Amino acid sequence: MSIKIFKKHFPLKKYGQNFLINKNIVDNIIKKIHPEIGQTLVEIGPGLAALTEPMCQLLDQLFVIEVDYNLLLLLKQKSFYSKLVVFCQDALTFNFTQLFYKKNQLIRIFGNLPYNISTSLILFLFKHIQVIQDMNFMLQKEVAERLIALPGNKSYGRLSIISQYYCDIKILLNAIPEDFYPIPKVHSIFVKLIPHNISPYFVYDINILSLVTNKSFQNRRKILRHSLKDLFSETILVQLDINPKLRAENVSILQYCQLANYLYKKNLKK
Numbered sequence: 001m002s003i004k005i006f007k008k009h010f011p012l013k014k015y016g017q018n019f020l021i022n023k024n025i026v027d028n029i030i031k032k033i034h035p036e037i038g039q040t041l042v043e044i045g046p047g048l049a050a051l052t053e054p055m056c057q058l059l060d061q062l063f064v065i066e067v068d069y070n071l072l073l074l075l076k077q078k079s080f081y082s083k084l085v086v087f088c089q090d091a092l093t094f095n096f097t098q099l100f101y102k103k104n105q106l107i108r109i110f111g112n113l114p115y116n117i118s119t120s121l122i123l124f125l126f127k128h129i130q131v132i133q134d135m136n137f138m139l140q141k142e143v144a145e146r147l148i149a150l151p152g153n154k155s156y157g158r159l160s161i162i163s164q165y166y167c168d169i170k171i172l173l174n175a176i177p178e179d180f181y182p183i184p185k186v187h188s189i190f191v192k193l194i195p196h197n198i199s200p201y202f203v204y205d206i207n208i209l210s211l212v213t214n215k216s217f218q219n220r221r222k223i224l225r226h227s228l229k230d231l232f233s234e235t236i237l238v239q240l241d242i243n244p245k246l247r248a249e250n251v252s253i254l255q256y257c258q259l260a261n262y263l264y265k266k267n268l269k270k
């Protein structure tokens with residue numbers, strides 16, 4: 001991408017505007033997403049169209065959600081603009097489910113996400129999981145590592161548990177700071193999240209899983225007997241076959257689901 005375009009738009013830090021400038025990475029991303037004509041594709045944050053333009057070459061229509069109106073004005077001057085269905089909105093409040101009803105088909109979401117909102121955005125998107133085919137995101141390396149982390153890993157936490165509860169997650173490629181302009185301080189990883197067809201996990205109420213993981217990870221080094229003492233007695237933990245001396249970071253997703261379901265059933269009896 002030429003530097004000329006950056007004279008027309010000064011990148012805004014508050015919107016996490018680090019634009020992709022490495023064409024090889026762009027081509028690779030498009031290949032990994034592998035869009036097909038007729039599918040419902042949705043881009044979060046098209047920015048200066050690094051991904052939007054090559055995507056439009058392969059599609060008849062593309063939904064884009066961009067919070068920065070000035071970027072949309074630049075997009076309007078592009079030849080492929082007629083293929084876009086544009087929403088000038090904060091993706092964190094966007095009703096993704098409405099896009100399912102456009103063609104009655106699952107939606108495919110992608111984007112080089114603004115790093116400052118990527119975690120909240122992913123958690124928000126899980127609320128629309130039933131209409132999503134896959135999510136393909138460029139993320140800060142540390143966030144991607146948290147998504148895929150397993151028990152015992154230093155990155156394992158709430159985000160790993162909730163994300164793996166909903167999705168199978170694959171790392172597709174790495175990017176270095178110089179692949180973006182302005183150059184960020186962090187490295188990046190492009191990931192694919194695919195909602196489970198048949199989930200290995202089940203909870204009656206995701207909010208309870210959220211509560212239990214939240215409490216457990218408030219201090220990840222504390223043992224469960226202490227961190228969860230308001231919710232479970234030591235006897236209950238033993239009955240559930242969960243060692244009360246385990247630390248939050250060593251408890252499996254299955255065990256967190258067990259804890260959440262125990263609480264759910266207990267509340268039902270009240």
Ligand SMILES: C[S@@+](CC[C@H](N)C(=O)[O-])C[C@H]1O[C@@H](n2cnc3c(N)ncnc32)[C@H](O)[C@@H]1O
Nearest residue numbers: 015018019020045046047050067090091112114
């Ligand atoms: C990292 S840039 C990526 C831009 C472009 N896709 C690229 O790869 O060069 C993030 C983009 O998301 C937009 N953005 C930031 N916060 C947003 C939000 N809450 N909702 C929608 N778009 C947002 C920014 O304005 C910017 O265009």
